[in-house]
Amino acid sequence: MELSEIVDLENFDICSPEFQSSCRTILDQEGALVLPGFMVADAVKAVRQQSEKDQDKAYYCTQEHNVYIIPSDPDFSDSHPRNRKVVSSKGCITDDIVPADSPLRALYDSEEFRGFLCAVLGEDALYPYADPLSSINVHYASEGQELGWHFDNSSFATTLMIQEPEAGGAFEYVENVRDADAGEMNFQGVEDVLDGRTPVEKLSMKPGALVLFRGRNAIHRVAPVEGERTRMLVVLAYNSEPGIELSETSRMAFYGRLS
Numbered sequence: 001m002e003l004s005e006i007v008d009l010e011n012f013d014i015c016s017p018e019f020q021s022s023c024r025t026i027l028d029q030e031g032a033l034v035l036p037g038f039m040v041a042d043a044v045k046a047v048r049q050q051s052e053k054d055q056d057k058a059y060y061c062t063q064e065h066n067v068y069i070i071p072s073d074p075d076f077s078d079s080h081p082r083n084r085k086v087v088s089s090k091g092c093i094t095d096d097i098v099p100a101d102s103p104l105r106a107l108y109d110s111e112e113f114r115g116f117l118c119a120v121l122g123e124d125a126l127y128p129y130a131d132p133l134s135s136i137n138v139h140y141a142s143e144g145q146e147l148g149w150h151f152d153n154s155s156f157a158t159t160l161m162i163q164e165p166e167a168g169g170a171f172e173y174v175e176n177v178r179d180a181d182a183g184e185m186n187f188q189g190v191e192d193v194l195d196g197r198t199p200v201e202k203l204s205m206k207p208g209a210l211v212l213f214r215g216r217n218a219i220h221r222v223a224p225v226e227g228e229r230t231r232m233l234v235v236l237a238y239n240s241e242p243g244i245e246l247s248e249t250s251r252m253a254f255y256g257r258l259s
Contacts, residue, residue, distance in 0.1 A: 001106040003113070006043045014116035023120045023212075031175045031214045033120065034203055038210035039160055043103040048162050048207075050102060051093065051138050051232050058091035058140055059256040067150050067190055067219060081190040086148025086221075091140035094133040094255050104136050104160075108236050117238070120212060121156050126238035131245040133255050134237055138162075141169060141231040147222040149194060151178065152215035159213070160234040161205040166227025171203040173213075173220035180216050193219050 003009065012035055013019045027033040039047075064085040066072065076082040098104055107113055114126050128135040141147075143165075174193055178186045192198045205211055213220070225231050251258050 001101070001103060003106070003110050006039060006103045006107050006110075007113070008037055008040050012038055015112055017119070020116060020119035023116075024122070027120055027212055027214070031218050032173070032201075032203060033212040034205065035210040036204075036206055037208050039103070039107075039208040041208065044162060044208045046103055047160075047234065048232065050099060051140075051162060054093055054097055054138070055091070055140060055230070057097055058093050058138075059254075060089075060091040060140075061253070061256065062087065062089040063253065065148065065150065067148075067194070068185065069150055069153065081187040081194065082185065084191075084194060086150070086194070087146065088148045088150070089141075089145040090147065091142075091145075092255060093138040093140075095129070095135040095137065096132045096259075098136045098138070104138075104234060104236075108136055114238070117158065117212075123240050126240065127242040127244070129237060129239065129246060130243045131251065132259055133251055133257075134246040137235045137237065139231075139233045139235060141165070141222065141225045141233075143225055143227060145231075146224040149190075149219055149221045151180070151217065151219055154237075155214065155216050157211075157213045157215055158236040158238065159211045160236065161207055161209045161211070162232040162234055163207055163230065164205070165225040165231040166229045168224050168226035169231040170223045171205060171211075171220065172200040172223060173203070173215070173218050174198055174200055175218045177219045178217050190219065 023033055064087055066083055066085060072083040117126055177189045178184055248258055
């Protein structure tokens, strides 16, 4: 499948240094980059139809976790922002279920697309996960499902919106709440977000939108989905080093299996 059958290259010249530079400037300044209509309508339709067909193969789970996604610290109370629990619930299709002829596979493996991501993200190279589950994931959120407030462990996330819900399901975030590299957790700032005292930003994502997001220091969530239409989002996961696997503990938690 040609890249032009997947990406609107007329409006998004991903090989252009000028376009790459403008995207990087937006991402660096705002912590998020949204490119509406990045994936062409026919490709979105194909992915949506395949995802609907495969939905019964998804692994569904509901998990309680703190916003740092690390074990609780007994030095703090359960109600302290360090340990306070939020809920995440979703379904997930793993990389090994995504068909070989899927537009997602062609886009993920495209050298031009990876070159664009490297230029925007400031990476020298990007590599797939070494395990068979983690590179391409399709996430499903039905009515009442959500992703609770959290920080990412990775420095960036790359996603494609495939289907919006009827209502709810908004991606909400607050920039620069912590400084992970300095070990600053900013408990007060986290508490203010959890208690609704801090204004949040919302990303508008229509089907076909490509979103790059830096979530290591930005706390973020997906609000509960409302209505009968399932929210479908694709995560394209890369690493800056080759040979990296998601841990067995994480694979069991996210996917319910190791391979």
